[in-house]
Amino acid sequence: MAVSTLAGAPPAPQPPQPEEGKRPRRRGAYVPYLLLLPGMLWLVVFFLVPMLSLASQSLQTGDVDNGYALTFNFATYADALSTYWPQLLRSLIYAATATVATLALGFPLAWFIAHRSGRYKNFLLVLVIAPFFTSFLIRTLAWQTILGDTGLLAQFTAFTHTDFLLSGFKSLLRTFGLISNDQLLFSPFAVICGLTYNFLPFMVLPLYANLERLDQRLVEAAGDLYASPVQAFRRVIWPLSLPGVVAGTLLTFIPATGDYINSVLLGSTQTTMIGQVIDAQFLRVLDYPTAAALSFILLLLIVAFVVTYVRRAGTEELV
Amino acid sequence: MAWLRRHLVIIVGLLVMLYILAPNFVVIAFSFNNPAGRFNYQWNQFSFDAWTNVCGVPGMCDSLGLSLQIGIIASLTAAVLGTMVAFALGRYRFRARAGTNLLIFLPMATPEVVMGSSLLTLFIAMGIPTGRTTILIAHIMFCLSFVIVTVKARVASLDPRLEQAASDLYANEVQTFLKVTFPLVAPGIAAGTLLAFSLSFDDFIITNFNASPSSVTFPMYVWGAAQRGTPVQINVIGTIMFLGALAIVVIGQVLNSRRSRQIV
DSSP states (O other): OHHHHHHTOSOOOOOSOOOOSSOHHHHOTTHHHHHHHHHHHHHIIIIIHHHHHHHHHHTEEEETTTEEEEOOOTHHHHHHHHHHHHHHHHHHHHHHHHHHHHHHHHHHHHHIIIIIOGGGHHHHHHHHHGGGGSOHHHHHHHHHHHHSTTSHHHHHHHHTTOHHHHHHHHHHHHHTTSOSSSOOSSSHHHHHHHHHHHHHHHHHHHHHHHHHTSOHHHHHHHHHTTOOHHHHIIIIIHHHHHHHHHHHHHHHHHHHHHOOHHHHHHOOGGGOOHHHHHHHIIIIIOOHHHHHHHHHHHHHHHHHHHHHHHHHHOHHHHO | OHHHHHTHHHHHHHHHHHHHHHHHHHHHHGGGBOOSSSOTTSOOOBOOHHHHTGGGSTTHHHHHHHHHHHHHHHHHHHHHHHHHHHHHHHHOOOTTHHHHHHHHHHHHTSOHHHHHHHHHHHHHHHTOOOSHHHHHHHHHHHHHHHHHHHHHHHHHTSOHHHHHHHHHTTOOHHHHIIIIIHHHHHHHHHHHHHHHHHHHHHOOHHHHHTOOTTOOOHHHHHHHHHHHOOOTHHHHHHHHHHHHHHHHHHHHHHHHHHHHHHHO
């Protein structure tokens, strides 16, 4: 950008002809606004205004049959929080755990694709996004087949005589309270496994975009200076990959917090997440103020989280 | 041991790849299952029944049709509106740029359940009945940002000298746009539209808030089936979608490499 402006700086003597195409910004200052208008209007009317309507709904009292009136009833928030804080906290914990898991799994995969896959790079990238092509509800249901008591995982370990690995894994999960009995399915583990699975590509793609640009010679230089692989990772690779990590974390944590598909399809009544509560309050209990208050609390939590992150990364980089 | 250490990244990478792809293999394999009960979670016996009778379960193909219809309209609308915004962002200086970027970023950073429920409160407050139209409005809304980001990246990577060359060769603004700019940005628009379509087609949470019992999309149908009993046909649709999309990607790659070969 800067180079081309510099190169074009000395004004070449031009024959007097209408300046076309070159400088639209001088002639029609309204053009960008016309281009922006429909799209931005759509976002304002159907994204921003609903947020106001959500805030308003959460402060109203009344019921579905007799209508609602705005009474600035902040007690709804206190009631909603005191009733549903376990689900809210659980959502944050599950989403955070899943985010850490996607990072732990996604980093080696992104590194592998970026630097070790050779000519299979594009093929592997397609495979990473390929799951998106099948409805993710269907794919989440497939985990029931895999994790079930007589499911594919159990059958596979029995067939290869590696049951001891599976039972070892299970007792590890039990010590962390991620499963309560011998069952993998319908447990916190299954929900987190599903969340991790569903959002893994959202972590891998930004990480890949970042790691691909990372100059391998820096890692070699670290090695030449007697850094161990662990030190090279901590002092060189990790700091340089932070923008990718930040983007991936946002793309994983935010949707995972609000998700309730995994907790419904793979969890139990003990794994209810906040999205499930909002859905039920809105669509079945029809307690709109409570539902709106919960939704707004979730939004505020996410905004607080994003603002902290965006301060570090900048919006232009993320968008 | 040294071999293991050198290839550790590859081994872990391939294992993670397996984790990503395993459910897809299960979906494909179980489309040939003849389940014993109402749920298609346990292997029983091999069968082509679901493949020869895809629309055999009531309601599924209707929901599929609705999803296709909504996906096409929403992605095309989002593509047009989003491309305009992307050009404005990529080509012009204007005030409120930071605000515009923020407004584009926010929908991507908001949990679906918040977007879905807030739109529902708007529709309730305005007295608008939910249904096909409200689903469309919602889908265009959340697809827009993704189209803008995809197309904007393409516009930003355009070499401005190509357009300068066109105008040096006496092409007017319209000609330059139609013959140079648009063909160069088109792959980005196509990618953005496909992304929007797949987001729209796959969306459950936002749709569920803004749908009515008479407007059941395919994901909503699957959701209901997960409670009532999952017909094998769901897996057939999943398999067709997976293979079809893979085919589109492969064709796109081939076209792309052929074109870049031509340019070189």
